[in-house]
Amino acid sequence: MTSTSTPPGLARFNDLEEPAAFAALHEACASTAWAKRLLAARPYASAEDLYTASDAAMAELSAEDLAEAMAGHPPIGRPKPGDPTSAREQRGMAGASGELKAEMLELNLAYQEKFGHVFLICATGRTGEQMRDAVKERIGNTPEREREIVRSELGKINRIRLARLVEEDA
Structure with missing residues (x-):
């Protein structure tokens, strides 16, 4: 049981049954290893x-674990259809010009060609131009x-998503 000062x-997160807590963590980050490390440290x-536990787990992820985590993120400028988290985090691209969106698509493809995965950035609060400049x-x-x-x-994204998870009203 958790204390009343929590x-x-x-x-609520601490009290979730393990499968529900795992699902909530996996929604925040697609890395199974990361989610298992956070589960093991509850409450x-x-x-x-x-x-702090999230940061420590992120630091320990293998290249394969990182790849799994990245696979849960859509390319910048193309949020997952019907996914409010993806749309909210990429809001900076929502009002971007067609020219900027086309440039981001081109840059995303070049980045993916070079590194073998999507360009990943904590997009929350960034404009389309800032994301373009970063890539x-x-x-x-x-x-x-x-x-x-x-x-x-990824660590920054996880912190934002965890904050949303633990600050949500019932």
Whole structure:
């Protein structure tokens, strides 16, 4: 049981049956290893403890685990149809011009050709132009450097998604 000082959303998460908690975590991040590490550390006394555990689990992910996590993310400029999380996170591209959307598609394809996965960035709060500039800058990275940037960006996305999970009203 969780203490009464635990925020209600976090208490609800701590009290979920394991399959439901796993599903909630898997929705936040498609990495099975990440979700299992977070499950194993429940209950969390504070949201910050959950975020710290998320960061630690992200740091430990193998290349295969990272690939699994990235597979859960659609390309920038093409949110998953019917997925409000994807649409909300990529809001900066929603009002982009057709020219910018076409440029992002081209850049996404070039990035994917070079690195073998979608361009991943914590898009929350970024404009379409900022995302375009980021892919232009990052496409020059080595695969090793880019993998670490992707790990960092995934960590930011996971924190935002976990915050939404534990701050939700019942």
